[in-house]
Amino acid sequence: MGVRSRTFPALMLFLAAGLGGLFLTGDVFNFYVFFEISMTAAYILTGYREQDFQVRAAFIFAVINLLGSVLFLIGIAALYHVTGSLDMQVIAERIGRSNPSTVIPIATLIFVAFSLKLGLFPFHFWLPAVYVGSHAPVAAILSGALANIGSYGLLRFGAGVLPEELGFGAIVVLVLGVASIVYGALQAVSRHATNEVMAYSAIGQVGYILVALAIGGPIGYAAAFVYAIVNSLNKALVFLASGLRGPLAGAAFAVGAFSIAGVPPAAGFVGKVALFRTGIEGSAPGSGPLGGVAGGVAIVALIFVGSALSFVYSFQVYQRAFLARKNWQERRPSPRPARVLSILLAVFVLAVGLWPEPLLVLGEESASLLLEGEGRR
Known part of the structure; x- marks a missing residue:
């Protein structure tokens, strides 16, 4: 991993604490606090090793993060x-009695804040610079x-606190998801550096989650949950393995890259099947923004084309990074602990693909909880 100082483990603990609190809290202000703890740790990690390009990436990350924080805090104050x-539960119950003309701008503000802080399309301009400029293990941590x-x-x-507003803007979210998939895939195909390819791939992969979220309902929410977990595993694996050398590292990278493309038996295949199911079953009349069979066919075709492009750039980057002879001859073998970690993560990705039932059950239960929250409004 290349740990050179005691700050790295401490920052990892801060990041883990922020993530844990963020997932457990039911208070929007605490959500903001834990979010900022995670982002602050991520910002410092981006500049780890203090090379010029890493400091530049950290500065970009900090500026965008501060802007997103201000917008997010304004949105929280407006909700209060x-x-x-x-x-969160009280807000979800009371917000339905408020004037839609008041709530919709708040929901838009929160969505823009998330888009800025997380590099969602079309607010992605900073994300490639941060992923490319970061040390490979840091990029793996940040991407996951x-x-x-x-x-x-x-x-x-969107689904738990502001579901009506999400439904109102479902078409916009769907369009942004489609644009993310197409833009991210085409940019990834046109790039050559491994980290740059995977950075644009990250933009495209988030688009699938936006599409599932726009479709909504038990099928859409479950698919969004499943694909979010799978995407996190895939990105962590490919960014980690991209900085390593050796046959085992190459095999680990191949598992992650082709999981992104949805090639079985990797976990990415499970995520793509869930998305296909979303497009097919969510195309029934009255089932969200698709509005019929034609919309469902379009979504399925989009997922198929996006997966094909993902396979193209995954194979290209694997060929350039691990099959070219000069890469094997000119670079020293990577540290054994890093290679072992990448192999273990690759094995886990394959295990999830071979035995997906626990993940699918968790996705369905999570969707049910979100829909129960909507029913209380």
């Missing part, structure tokens, strides 16, 4: 002003952690 509470925070935040606030 409208509902008189910071408890940020993907989880963003997906959870969108599900918790």
Whole structure:
């Protein structure tokens, strides 16, 4: 992993504490506090090793993070002003009695804040610089952690706290998801550096979660949850393995890269099947923004095309990074602990793909909890 000082383990603990609190809290202000703890640790990790390009990436990350923090805090203050509470469940119950013209701008503000802080399309301009500039293990940590925070935040606030507003803006979310998939895939195909390819791939992969979230309902929410977990595992694996050398590291990278493309038996195949199911079953009349069979066919075709492009850039980057002879001859073998960690993560990705039932059950239960919250409004 290349740990050079005691700050790295401490920052990892801060990041883990922020993530744990963020997933456990039911208070919107505490959510903000834990979010900022995670982001602050991530910002410092981005500049780890203090090379010029890493400091530059950390500065970009800090500026965008501060802007997103201000917008997010304004949105939380507005929710408190409208509902008189910071408890997520109470807000979800009271917000339905408020004037939609008041709530929709608040929901938009919170969505923009998440988009800025997490690099969602079209607010992605800073994300490639941060992922490319970061040390490979740091990029692996950031990609996995940020993907989880963003997906959870969108599900918790969009589906759990502001479901009516999410339904109202479902078409916009769907369009942004489609644009993310196409833009991220095309940019990834056109790049050559491994980290740059995977950075643009991260933009495209979030688009699938946005599409599932826009479709909504038990199928859409479950698919969004499943794909969020799978995407987090995939990104952590490919960014970690991309900085390593050796046959085992190459095998681990191949598992992660082709999992992104949805090639069985990796976990990515499970996520893509869940998305296909969302497009097919969510196309029934009256079932969200699709509005019929034609919309469902379009979503399925989009997922298929996006997966094909993912396979193209995954194979290209694997060929350039691990099959070219000069890479094997000119670079020293990577430290054994890092290679072992990447192999263990690759084995876990394969295990999830071969035995997906626990993940699918968790996705369905999570969707049920979100829909129960909607029913109490």
